[in-house]
Every structure is written in C-alpha cells, then in structure tokens.
Amino acid sequence: MSDPPDPGARPARGVSRRTLLGLAAGATLGAAAGVGVSAVRHDDATTAADQTVDFFGAHQAGIATPAQDRLHFAAFDLAPGVRRGELVELLRTWTGAAARMTLGQDVGTGAVTGAAASPPDDTGEALGLPAARLTLTLGFGTSLFAGEDRFGLAARRPPRLVELPGFPGDALDPARSGGDLCVQACADDPQIAVHAIRNLARLARGTASVRYSQLGFGRTSSTSTSQATPRNLMGFKDGTANVKAEDTAAMARHVWVRRGDGPAWMTGGSYLVSRRIRMLIEPWDSTPLTEQERVIGRAKGSGAPLGGEHELDALDLGRSDARGRPLIDPAAHVRLAHPSHNGGAALLRRGYSFVDGTDELGRLDAGLFFLAYQRDPQTQFARIQAALAGKHNDALNEYIQHVGSGLFACPGGVRPGGYWGQALFS
C-alpha cells in the first residue's frame, strides 16, 4: 500500500494539481518534489475557494453538501484474512489520500514523480483539473460487523444497522448489493469522481477490492435551498420535498445520528441506504401524460402537486375535485412517500441518474441510483419503502424495479490528524 507522507494531516498548504503542472512545465518539478510538496503554497489564484469542500469537520462531507452534479460510488469487500490492524491502516491511508484529493491535490507525491521501479502515487487523469467540489463519504456495511466477527467489531454494531427487510417486487442482484465498505464520491466533474474512486481502489489493493461501482451522470436531488430541483429520467422534478441542509431542525431530526441513538462512534454520522432502481423507460415513455402525472402526483411541467400551481406548493393530500375524487391519487408516489403517510419519516435524498448502455433486449439499462441519508434506516427508509413497495401500493411500481441495495453506517466527521471512522476502533 502506498502511503502518503503525512496521512491524516490537513494538507491545506499542499501543492495543487494546477500548481504542480506549472512547476512541471517550468522544469523545476524534480527539485520541488524533492524538497517536499507541502512547502509550496496552495495556489488560490487558480483554484477558486468554492471549488473545494472541507474534508474535515463535525460531519462527513457529501451529506449536507449541496449535491454535486456527478457521482462515482463504490462498494468494497475486504480480502479474506485481512485483520483489524490492516483495516485501520487502509482507513488511515485512505484518509490521507481523500484529504489531498478533496483539495484538488494528487495522491501522495503525485502522478509525475516516482522511482524508476515503482508506479507513481497517483494515476494522473485529474492533473490540471480543479477539485470540482469533490467530497468523499465513507460507510461501513452490515457485513463488517457480521459473521465470524473478523475485526472484533460485533459488539460495536449499531442496533440500527440491521439488514433491510426484503420488499415485495425487489429483484436484487447480490453482486450489486451490500459491501463491507462504501465510498460515495461526488464532484462537479465526472473525471474527478472517477479519479478519486480509482485511486482509493488502487491504495486498497491486497486489502479490499471493489465489489460493485456505479457512475451517476446527473444529480436528481437538491440538498440545499440554493439549488434548483433537477429532473429524473422519468422527466419529473425529483426531490422537491427533500430535507434541505439549511433546515437544521430537519437535519437534526431526520439525518444526523445523535448521542443516545446508538454507539457513541456513530454520533454525528448518518445511515446511508443505496438502491439501484432501474426505470422501465420504454413502458413509461408509452404512457399518456395524465397517467404519468397520476402515478407521480405532480404536474410534469411545473412540478407542482396536482391541484397546485407552483413546484413548492404544499401537498394537500385531502383535496378533491368537483366530483369528489382526490386530486392526488390514492396510489400516487408523492402521497405514499409523504411523511404524513409514514409517521413523519423523511430522508435526505442524494441520488443520481444512470445509463449503463442497453440490455440484451435493447432496452436502456437506466434509472436512479438512489442514495438516502437518515438517523435510523429501520424507521425511515424501511418504513417508507414498506409503504411504497408492492403491486397494490405505489402506482410507480409498474415502471421501476429495485435491482441493488446497500446499507451503510457512515460515521461522524474526521478531525485533522485523525482518520476515517477512527471512533469505531478506539
């Protein structure tokens, strides 16, 4: 495993990829790298401050962060025989690399230095690119705590980290589900998100390998009131009623794990549920507009709830038309997913649209890689999904299929000098 010189330290004054390239062009690279890259100031002139998101803090970045445009998500399995100390070393190494990459810096000594006999510390495809608001968010899967207790963590398993129940209609592929660890990489440039996962996977070689990964080309949720609501591949605005980062009361109630919610190491963290939801695009595209709107419960153009005028109009689930029929269908997605239908349960959704080519029948393999953060997956996601799943519930089920699933405990934030998930091990 290739370890950066100072893992876990805040490399705020490290050399940026753009500075490094400038040095390389000036042929002083060898010298600069030789004396240690951290001696060179971060180049504020070429890297706008709003392009970096702080890796360190009370919470992990990538949850409350205004959702970036692109995703690369990976689930990892630890290799057979890996011991607790090696897992901790991996997390230390990853922390150092993640802290650098989120600042727009290359891993270790970078992509263009290195001994003749060993590969460079960084793969290089992000050279010259800014940080693009990269965030990296780590989660621990249920399998890390289960079975033969490989890492001595069973006693620290949060009671809320229990495998999700099966839901009617699930068609889960085990190869696209689960994982000992996950990393969610979000950035405004896909090359940056791809680079980050690839380099973490590379640093993990021999210790952990990628179980599955997913590229998401476009965000489908807003997590900030500063963001416009994007459209998903059904053509509808998605996530209008999402929990927003600015609503600190809602974040505290629905998203951040509190002291007393479970083991102390999860305080300030959140539980992530991932679902690969394939959309049956072709049947959907053959459906009349009125039926599409009935299924969703919103107008396709404005995003307003049916009967309303504007996207942000409150859902009035009790309203009926002149003939007494409810304006929002009893089986409409917005009704069944609404907190009022689920004991107040809500989620911070952070999903991305994907298109992975076509299947053997020529149908688009496309849909939503659903990501949702919450304080308690059992009373939040599982409760809501139980209300939605099944032929006779959410009308949307005719057009979607859940084909992958993951549940991860994302610990609280990382402090400078510490490492990802440290509290779990100390």
Next chain:
Amino acid sequence: MSDPPDPGARPARGVSRRTLLGLAAGATLGAAAGVGVSAVRHDDATTAADQTVDFFGAHQAGIATPAQDRLHFAAFDLAPGVRRGELVELLRTWTGAAARMTLGQDVGTGAVTGAAASPPDDTGEALGLPAARLTLTLGFGTSLFAGEDRFGLAARRPPRLVELPGFPGDALDPARSGGDLCVQACADDPQIAVHAIRNLARLARGTASVRYSQLGFGRTSSTSTSQATPRNLMGFKDGTANVKAEDTAAMARHVWVRRGDGPAWMTGGSYLVSRRIRMLIEPWDSTPLTEQERVIGRAKGSGAPLGGEHELDALDLGRSDARGRPLIDPAAHVRLAHPSHNGGAALLRRGYSFVDGTDELGRLDAGLFFLAYQRDPQTQFARIQAALAGKHNDALNEYIQHVGSGLFACPGGVRPGGYWGQALFS
C-alpha cells in the same frame, strides 16, 4: 411513429424549452401549444447563442464541432421486414426531432402537452435545460448495404465502406459491434445527450431498435485549437496531434469525403470508425512512470514528446540519447500511430472516456470509446491500426483491448427542408 408537425423544416423561431416552462408556469401553455409552438419566438435571453450548434449545413455537425464534454452513442438495427419507405420516413422523423433538440427544443409538441390517451411527444428530462451545444451525427452501417439488399441500396454502397479487417488482439463482442445506423449525440450536459438518444430511440419504435449504446463521461480529444488537450484514463494527454477543425487543408485531406471519392451521396460526409477500447486499468496503475512514458512516448505531466519540453513540440522520431538509444521507443504508441509511420494517414479523433462499473473480477470496466472520422477507413484507420495491433507492435497493447467495433458512412450535411442522408435515397 410520432411525427413532428413540420419535419425537416428549420425551426429557428420555435419555442425553447425554457420559454415553454415560462409559459407553463403562466398557465397559458395549453393556448400556446394549441396555436402551434412555432409562432413563439426563440428566447435569446435565456439561451446563449453559443450553446446551440447549427444542425443544418454543408457537413453534419458533431464532426468538426469543438468536441463537447459528454457523449451518448447508439447503434440501431432496423427491424425485420422494414422497407425502404419506412426507413426514409424514420430519417425524416428523426431529422425533425434532431433539428428541434439541437435548438434546445423538445420533440414535437413537447413533454407537457398531449392527448389524454397518448403519450407526450417528448420524454421531458431536458425540460428547462439549454441546448448545451448538442450535436447529432448520423451514420449508415455496412449492414445496411449488405446481405439480401433489403433497401435496394447495394449499388450505392461506397467502395470504401468495406468491413474492417480483423486485427491481432481484437476481442470484439458482436453485441457491441456493427449496427445498421448509428447516432452520435454530443453535448456539454450528459442529460441532454441522454435525452436526445432516448427520444430518437422512442421515435424509432417498431422500425429500429438500439443494438448497443455507450455513455462517455469525458472527452479525450480536442478537435479545435481553442481547446485544451484533456487526459484519458491512462492519465496522459490524448489527441495532442489530432486533426483540428481550423486546419482546413488537413480537414479536406483527411476528413471530408470529396466528389470522386465514391458515390455522390457521400460528398461532404465522412467515415466513422468506433472502437470500444477497454483499458486494463489495474496493470497500468502498477506500471512505473518511466515505463508508462516509454509505452506512450510522451511525458505524463506536460504531454511533451519524450526529449521535448512542451506539449505541442513536434515529434522528432529520429532523436537519440547520448548512448544512441532512440528517445522515443521503437514500440511507443506515438511513433507507431504517427502519420510518418503510416504513409501520411491521420484521423480526426473524437473519443470519450467511459466507466461502466466493474466486471465480475472487480476490475473497472473502463476505457476509451474511440471515435474517429476520415475520408477512407481502409487507408486511414485500418492502415494505422494494422501498424499498432499485435503483441510485437504498439507497447500499449499490453494495457488495452478492443472489445467493440463499428464502421459507418456519415453522409454530408442536411439542408433545411431536407432530411438526414436524403442523397442516398434520391
């Protein structure tokens, strides 16, 4: 097949998606759509001129156009029994839709109008988004002219449109190769490229279906002197020596089919070779920098040819070091791909990086979706690839594998009132 009201006409004054949304919000949508959307002026205030690329012209857009950031490419097969007239009707319908979408307009009457019993003309996920420099480029595959001559086109087959030979090391998947038709959608927003292919596929239903499709998340070539050279997933700048659109002599020599090059219907067109090139990322990432640079023949940081200082320095293939060893290895990719090694042959490359998750062994399914335009695929791509392919030639072959292939005749440009490829049928 849902036909736009005025296929092939230049809808320059049509309503933009942003205007349409404004109308929808103002509740005058029904009325506006009822009187015909083309009566409403294009909204220049919200759609910057440089975000649209003219669909009509002497050449198809998407070839000389400065390469956009994102790709959605699809190959289509015509359904059994489809006749020449239906193929022409498909091309007319596609032309109308393509002309609208490249202006940032929805297909037909849009996503939020339509009779109660029929689906809307547009799928809606691009509502509110600008055109993002969308280009759509059509190609006719070799299979369209072959076999039982379904469409009476055999006599019009260009002599240059001959199936590519097999190359040593090819591992082509037939399901990812060939196709009767192809459409290359490029845009600066992936949602726009995805939307375009999806809607063309939808309009084709019953006539043609998607054989395979490929999302490309990042361009790997510059096709204009105005663009910086991007890095591919090997971390190297790619396409430095590409044919550039501004070099009209090179475009005329290498890219645009001339009168006398073959049948008149291809004049002003170009031949497209597509290759899905998987990169063996993990072995590459384990390779020392000096070996990576030897394999490519360029410095990873600056992109300069080995022995040079700057990216744009000319390749000097004859230079040796003090001990008489060539600075650029005999097996280096840049040497073997160089025009001087291939009788002057050059290509306009327009490829994109892809990451399609991981394979069953946990390796990234990633690489380059290579797209190259040329006057003659036999003396250009096939000649260059013959020089590269095989264990004992290009040193890069240890790290890449060609897993898909296509060859398409992209006809000349579309004139307002005409349709894609019209000259082939008249």
